[in-house]
Amino acid sequence: MNWCRFEAGGRTSWGLVEGEVVSEVEGDPFAGHRPTATRHRLDAVRLLVPVVPPTFYCVGINYTDHIVKSAARRGVEPVFPKKPDIGYRANSALVAHGEAIVKPADSGEMFQYEGELVAVIGKRGRYIPKAKALDHVLGWTIGNDVSERTWQRGDRTMWRSKNADTFKPMGPWITTGLDYRAMETIIRLNGQEVDRFATANMIFDVETYISEISRYMTLQPGDVIWMGTDGLPQNMRPGDTVDIEITGIGVLSNPVVAESARPPMD
Numbered sequence: 534m535n536w537c538r539f540e541a542g543g544r545t546s547w548g549l550v551e552g553e554v555v556s557e558v559e560g561d562p563f564a565g566h567r568p569t570a571t572r573h574r575l576d577a578v579r580l581l582v583p584v585v586p587p588t589f590y591c592v593g594i595n596y597t598d599h600i601v602k603s604a605a606r607r608g609v610e611p612v613f614p615k616k617p618d619i620g621y622r623a624n625s626a627l628v629a630h631g632e633a634i635v636k637p638a639d640s641g642e643m644f645q646y647e648g649e650l651v652a653v654i655g656k657r658g659r660y661i662p663k664a665k666a667l668d669h670v671l672g673w674t675i676g677n678d679v680s681e682r683t684w685q686r687g688d689r690t691m692w693r694s695k696n697a698d699t700f701k702p703m704g705p706w707i708t709t710g711l712d713y714r715a716m717e718t719i720i721r722l723n724g725q726e727v728d729r730f731a732t733a734n735m736i737f738d739v740e741t742y743i744s745e746i747s748r749y750m751t752l753q754p755g756d757v758i759w760m761g762t763d764g765l766p767q768n769m770r771p772g773d774t775v776d777i778e779i780t781g782i783g784v785l786s787n788p789v790v791a792e793s794a795r796p797p798m799d
Contacts, residue, residue, distance in 0.1 A: 535783075536562045536672065537706040539578040550575060550706055562671055562707070563655060563754035582629045583674050583707045584653055586757040588750070589627075591678070591695075592649075592742060593618035595735050595761030602765035617737045617745045622678075622759070623696040630704035630785050634679055636771055637697060638792045643682035644769050647762035648720045648777035650732050651676045652739050653707050654756040659747050666743035669752060672709035673716075675777050675785040676759045677702040680766075702787045703757075711781045713739060718763070721776040728764035732779060735760065 535550040547566065548555040555573045560566030594600050594614050604611035628634070636644055655671025679701065684694035716732035737745075742758055769775060771791035778784045 534672075534709045535706040536583065536709070538581040538583055539573070540581060541573050541578045545581065548573070548578075562709075580630050580705050582627045582703050583705070584755050584757065585624060585627070586755050587753045588756045589622045589624055589701075589759075590742075590746060590756065591620045591622050591759040592737075592761040593620055595737060596730070596763035597734075597736060598730070599761070599763045599765070606765065614736060617742050619742070619746060620691075622701055626696045626698060626701035628699045628702050628787070630702070630787070632702065632787060633699065633790045634677075634702060634769070634775070634787050635699045635790055635792050636769070637681070638795055640681045641683040642768055645680050645682060645766035646720065646722075646769055646775045646777070647678035647680060647766055648718050648728070648779075649676040649678050649762050650713060650716065650718065650739075650760045650779060651703060652713075652743070652758045652760065654743075654752045654758070655754055657751065657753055658743075659751045661744050661747040661752070663740040663744045666740035669743060670739070671754070672707040673711055673713060673779070673782055674703060674707045674757075675705075675779050675782055676757075677775060677777055677785060677787060678759060678762065679769075702785055704785050705783055708782045715781070717780045719778040719780075720764070720766075721778070722767060722769070723773055724776075727767055730763040734763060 547561045548557045553575045557571040558566040601611045651674045653671045656669045658669045681694045714733040718732045720728040769789045773789045776786045
């Protein structure tokens with residue numbers, strides 16, 4: 534089942550994507566819904582970010598190959614996490630499938646994608662044991678954790694490097710009923726495959742992160758957890774298009790554009 538948020542006729546609604554048709558529903562996948570008779574062609578609606586999360590959690594350094602290759606590029610020894618590395622991202626950075634990633638005018642050459650599995654929480658929980666963690670997942674979507682690496686090295690909280698406007702594409706929808714351990718992530722830049730990895734090849738799995746977060750914070754319906762990336766991301770430039778496919782979910786595709794002229798600032 535593919536849940537989407539979409540805009541049609543000036544209204545925002547929830548719907549179920551079935552092939553090339555979106556079936557509109559009343560309600561939502563978290564609090565309950567009922568079907569309606571309204572149908573839309575998928576290509577006639579504007580897909581929105583599939584959920585606006587109450588809390589936007591993210592995972593850092595969670596794939597071995599990514600850590601090793603990133604360290605080698607910087608000329609340093611790789612450092613592996615000894616425990617789950619949990620952070621946050623800004624909702625203001627979210628954009629939907631098909632919307633543009635804007636490269637800031639003062640950003641550097643190392644402006645990169647990160648293809649990530651996103652767990653969407655469907656049920657409230659605190660002190661969740663690992664064995665019950667996936668019971669709290671509604672479904673899965675795809676994230677692109679756009680990163681400006683020079684800023685990332687210089688900003689202690691990564692406030693610009695990870696959270697600037699448009700730096701967090703997410704979509705195209707939320708897919709339920711999948712086993713993330715069977716997924717594969719494929720990343721294409723301008724149609725050319727640049728990376729492919731087993732999505733579940735994580736240092737700490739989804740269950741571990743859900744359990745760890747819920748030791749201290751109550752997970753709420755609609756919360757998202759971005760699970761990190763593998764491989765060695767390449768630079769993106771204005772005019773590029775980045776496609777992130779995760780098998781069973783679909784493809785998140787976004788063009789890259791240059792920032793227009795900034796207003797003068799004091």
